[in-house]
Amino acid sequence: MDFIFLVFSSFSLLADPVNFTYVVLGFVIGTIFAAIPGLTATLAMALLLPLTYSLSVETALMACASIYMAGMCGGSITAITINIPGAPSSMMTALDGYPMQQQGKGALALGHAALGSMIGGAVGAVLLIALAPFVAQLSLLVKTTGKFSLLAFALIVVVIAQRGRIPQAGLAACIGLMLATVGLDAMEPITRFTYGYSSLTAGIDLMPVIIGTFAIAEVLTQASARTDISAAAAAADNVKIRRRDFLPPLSDIRKIGFGCYFKSCLIGYFVGTLPGAGGSMGSFLAYTETVRTSDEPETFGKGNPKGIAASESANNAVCGGAMVPMLTFGIPGDPITAIMLGVLVINGIQPGPQLMADQAGLIAPMLAALLFSALVLIPLTLWLIGPYFIRIVSVRKDVLYAVIALLAVVGSYVATYSTFQMFMALGMGVLAFYLRRNGFPVITMLLGYILGPNLEEFLRRSLALSNGDPTTFFTNPDSLFFVGLTLVFVYFLVIRKPAKTPAVV
Amino acid sequence: MLLNRQIIFLYVTLAVSVGYLVTALSLGSPIAEGTLTPAFFPILVGGAAILFCSILIVQALRAAPETGPADEVRSYAHVWVVVAxxxxxxxxxxxxxxxxSGLFVFALILLFSKFExxxxxxxxxxxxxxxxxxxxxxxxxxxxxxxxG
Known part of the structure; x- marks a missing residue:
């Protein structure tokens, strides 16, 4: 209960002009990046990561929260108006949003998307605020062997969630783990895989990994693909949106029903807590569940606002869910929470069970910003600049990617004022580009890199405590729980061969 | 063509994984006096990487060779971006x-547009x-x- 009061008292921080500016600016930047096909809020956050050095941790985390929320709802703008989802999480929104646009109800579809995002974001944030302290308390019960099994569970789930490309995901995770082993060993004073380079003694820094993986790789992908968006830009020019059409009528909201919104929020939230699942999986599951339980399933895909409500409620509820494992166990649920984890690490804060207990004051403002973004910024942004957002598609790509490349390369210099980090970012960018190009999910590489050091440390500590007896992972109740959970996921995701779902990230 | 590029990528990854495993083995015995040494985890990871690479190479070789459209234009703009x-x-x-930065941004704008x-x-x-x-x-x-300064 104390934590809930702390979060609500943190709303006062939003009255500070600096915090307020960064939260609003973060939301606008996140929306712009999510709205432009090819760019994502993850990229926006990766580019802004170096700037967190000059901000207080609270401000940086609040800005991250608003970018995250914006990233989940911003993609619906182009998904609805020109049938090109700005972000993967808005894929399902396009199914009903674009037919509504074709029927002349585009603004109404945007209104439904904003309302769904608002409800989803708010429910996800409230569930996070209410449940995270309990999960944090439970996480304190997990001891060394349990921690290893938990991290192994997270990594295995991320790999097997990539249906149809599990070997690729496994190899990407191994590459991440390899990168994590570079530098000084955590338990003994021995350097590994530095090949004589003293700059590698401290290991590979998180900053160039994130900037390379998300920013430089994106520029290379765009340079390689040269997507022609002239048709999309022309279509965007023809779209006319009026503010008064945004408001969904009460009859529509009644027809969608509270149950649909709430069920989609719960699906999104719990999907978010799973490592590697993300917004696209959340919206897909909520959409299919809504179609399955609908009395008129034949109307979906033809402009049913219920489909938009389900998809957008779920993908915004993912934001709250994905932060649970990140804050309580230090396990990021998706690329954005991985970058948030980076913000914490850069500022010398170790995420994990103790974080909520010892440094709740740092976390509470972020959750307040998440709720504020959902309840205030989503509707306000749509109302104020909604009619003009569609013009974003027409932005000059040559200038855009030149700016992204400049910010990425200079941003990687900021951490240590060394060109070595810039070369590292370039190297990581090339690696991530080729991984993506060959169908390897980069999220598994990133999670391997992030979880690798703890995975190794807890493995070695567990076996040292049990005198080298590997059965310790099956005899300790906390560890056995996660081993069992891993087997359950392996059964449902690999052995049982479930229905095909969209690939993640 | 795509398949060939993919196999080349897998061979390069396999070579890196083998190099990683060899370096890991050179760190010493993975287990000493009943405890795990700094070599244990990298050996495990290197072995797993080689296993996944081998699976993917076998899968790629077994798959029917894909031929791209004859008029497919290969873009090397990404290579020039890396060079820049x-x-x-x-x-x-x-x-x-x-x-x-001025030269870099100018070069990238040209790479993403036309020389005009x-x-x-x-x-x-x-x-x-x-x-x-x-x-x-x-x-x-x-x-x-x-x-x-």
């Missing part, structure tokens, strides 16, 4: 932020570099290398 970033980093400190309206693009590059400088140095307190 590499030389930008090399020139960043010796030339200073303004000159190196060069003056306009040069002006846009200068504006971008100036705005980024103000953002980094003035707003966020980051000291960037300049010719005047």
């Amino acid at each position: 970033i590499f030389f930008y980093i090399l020139a960043f400190k010796p030339l200073g932020y303004f000159l190196s 309206k060069m003056v306009l693009k040069a002006i846009i590059s200068a504006v971008i570099v100036g705005v980024a400088f103000v953002m980094f140095q003035q707003l966020f307190g980051v000291r960037l290398p300049t010719q005047w």
Whole structure:
């Protein structure tokens, strides 16, 4: 209960002009990046990561929260108006949003998307605020062997969630783990895989990994693909949106029903807590569940606002869910929470069970910003600049990617004022580009890199405590729980061969 | 063509994984006096990487060879972007932020567009570099290398 009061008292921080500016600016930047096909809020956050050095941790985390929320709802703008989802999480929104646009109800579809995002974001944030302290308390019960099994569970789930490309995901995770082993060993004073380079003694820094993986790789992908968006830009020019059409009528909201919104929020939230699942999986599951339980399933895909409500409620509820494992166990649920984890690490804060207990004051403002973004910024942004957002598609790509490349390369210099980090970012960018190009999910590489050091440390500590007896992972109740959970996921995701779902990230 | 490129990528990854495993083995015995040494985990990871690589190579070789459309135009723009970033980093400190960044941004704008309206693009590059400088140095307190120290 104390934590809930702390979060609500943190709303006062939003009255500070600096915090307020960064939260609003973060939301606008996140929306712009999510709205432009090819760019994502993850990229926006990766580019802004170096700037967190000059901000207080609270401000940086609040800005991250608003970018995250914006990233989940911003993609619906182009998904609805020109049938090109700005972000993967808005894929399902396009199914009903674009037919509504074709029927002349585009603004109404945007209104439904904003309302769904608002409800989803708010429910996800409230569930996070209410449940995270309990999960944090439970996480304190997990001891060394349990921690290893938990991290192994997270990594295995991320790999097997990539249906149809599990070997690729496994190899990407191994590459991440390899990168994590570079530098000084955590338990003994021995350097590994530095090949004589003293700059590698401290290991590979998180900053160039994130900037390379998300920013430089994106520029290379765009340079390689040269997507022609002239048709999309022309279509965007023809779209006319009026503010008064945004408001969904009460009859529509009644027809969608509270149950649909709430069920989609719960699906999104719990999907978010799973490592590697993300917004696209959340919206897909909520959409299919809504179609399955609908009395008129034949109307979906033809402009049913219920489909938009389900998809957008779920993908915004993912934001709250994905932060649970990140804050309580230090396990990021998706690329954005991985970058948030980076913000914490850069500022010398170790995420994990103790974080909520010892440094709740740092976390509470972020959750307040998440709720504020959902309840205030989503509707306000749509109302104020909604009619003009569609013009974003027409932005000059040559200038855009030149700016992204400049910010990425200079941003990687900021951490240590060394060109070595810039070369590292370039190297990581090339690696991530080729991984993506060959169908390897980069999220598994990133999670391997992030979880690798703890995975190794807890493995070695567990076996040292049990005198080298590997059965310790099956005899300790906390560890056995996660081993069992891993087997359950392996059964449902690999052995049982479930229905095909969209690939993640 | 795509398949060939993929196999080449897998062979390169396999070679790196083997090199990683060899280095891991050179760290010493994975288990000493009943406890795991710093070599244990990398050996495990290197072994797993080789296993996954082998599976993917076998899968790729078994798959029917795919042939892309005959008129497929291969773009090498990404290679030029890598080259541009590499030389930008090399020139960043010796030339200073303004000159190196100006040339870099101008080069990237050209790579992402056509060789026309060069003056306009040069002006846009200068504006971008100036705005980024103000953002980094003035707003966020980051000291960037300049010719005047």
